[in-house]
Amino acid sequence: MNRMNHAEENTRELSEFFHQLLQEEHERGVIGVASFTAVHDELMDAQKTKLREIVGSGFDSLYDSGSIISIAVAYRDPVIDYIDEEKNHSPDYPLWDRYAQEYDRLNQLLNRLAERIASRFDGIALEATMGGVIEDIEHVHEYFPMVISHRVVAEHAGIGWRGKNQLLIHERFSCAIRFASIITGVPLVHGTKMESRCGECTACEDVCGFIRHRDALPDYRENCRRYMLFLQSKGIKEDVCGKCIKACYRNSRFRDEFCL
Numbered sequence: 001m002n003r004m005n006h007a008e009e010n011t012r013e014l015s016e017f018f019h020q021l022l023q024e025e026h027e028r029g030v031i032g033v034a035s036f037t038a039v040h041d042e043l044m045d046a047q048k049t050k051l052r053e054i055v056g057s058g059f060d061s062l063y064d065s066g067s068i069i070s071i072a073v074a075y076r077d078p079v080i081d082y083i084d085e086e087k088n089h090s091p092d093y094p095l096w097d098r099y100a101q102e103y104d105r106l107n108q109l110l111n112r113l114a115e116r117i118a119s120r121f122d123g124i125a126l127e128a129t130m131g132g133v134i135e136d137i138e139h140v141h142e143y144f145p146m147v148i149s150h151r152v153v154a155e156h157a158g159i160g161w162r163g164k165n166q167l168l169i170h171e172r173f174s175c176a177i178r179f180a181s182i183i184t185g186v187p188l189v190h191g192t193k194m195e196s197r198c199g200e201c202t203a204c205e206d207v208c209g210f211i212r213h214r215d216a217l218p219d220y221r222e223n224c225r226r227y228m229l230f231l232q233s234k235g236i237k238e239d240v241c242g243k244c245i246k247a248c249y250r251n252s253r254f255r256d257e258f259c260l
């Protein structure tokens with residue numbers, strides 16, 4: 001069997017395995033595969049260094065023909081509606097915190113799934129982005145070298161497009177999904193990056209001034225980090241806000257197509 005046939009067969013097996021795992025967990029999600037080279041070349045320099053550290057002596061071979069698998073699990077309805085809901089004309093922070101708890105649960109689930117896939121496909125699992133970091137750093141720039149961007153992986157895997165809110169938008173789940181990734185040298189078929197479908201939609205910009213004014217701000221992600229710290233002072237226990245997720249899911253031009 002040639003490499004292409006191997007890749008197709010492995011990719012089919014990978015997809016079946018992932019969906020079987022999802023079924024066991026009673027969850028819904030998506031899987032895709034990105035070219036290691038394409039992801040590496042698009043990462044920030046600090047993340048390129050991190051990726052080299054993770055794969056060590058395997059770098060050259062992975063850069064030549066390796067893959068990074070992207071797995072995503074969707075939030076369950078109606079948790080997205082808990083974000084920024086009001087009670088007595090004020091934000092209902094305890095309800096909002098239930099979204100934060102679901103964020104934590106999905107991260108842990110993704111880490112388990114990533115480990116199972118890594119062990120079956122001879123890979124290295126890259127954990128879901130976990131909370132508990134933003135209060136330990138003084139600027140969002142300190143955070144970037146700590147992680148490999150799951151969004152870049154998902155983008156090159158063809159799972160969705162990069163929205164104006166900078167999140168990955170899937171055609172069914174919107175950006176109400178969380179990610180983990182797995183690096184592997186097993187031959188797999190790679191997806192292709194999608195063009196943005198946001199068009200004239202501004203729902204995420206309408207709900208967040210940081211997104212709306214991102215071109216004028218030094219780095220809107222630092223404003224976002226500080227807003228999350230403010231939310232934590234109100235009782236939200238994870239590094240989350242989620243208003244731009246809810247805006248996309250509920251108010252975007254695709255609101256009638258999105259479904260959790």
Ligand code: SF4
Nearest residue numbers: 208224241242243244
């Ligand atoms: S998470 Fe919140 S603060 Fe950050 S960009 Fe989205 S809406 Fe704005």
Ligand code: SF4
Nearest residue numbers: 163164198201204248
């Ligand atoms: S809310 Fe609209 S503009 Fe923002 S990411 Fe979603 S589809 Fe794109």
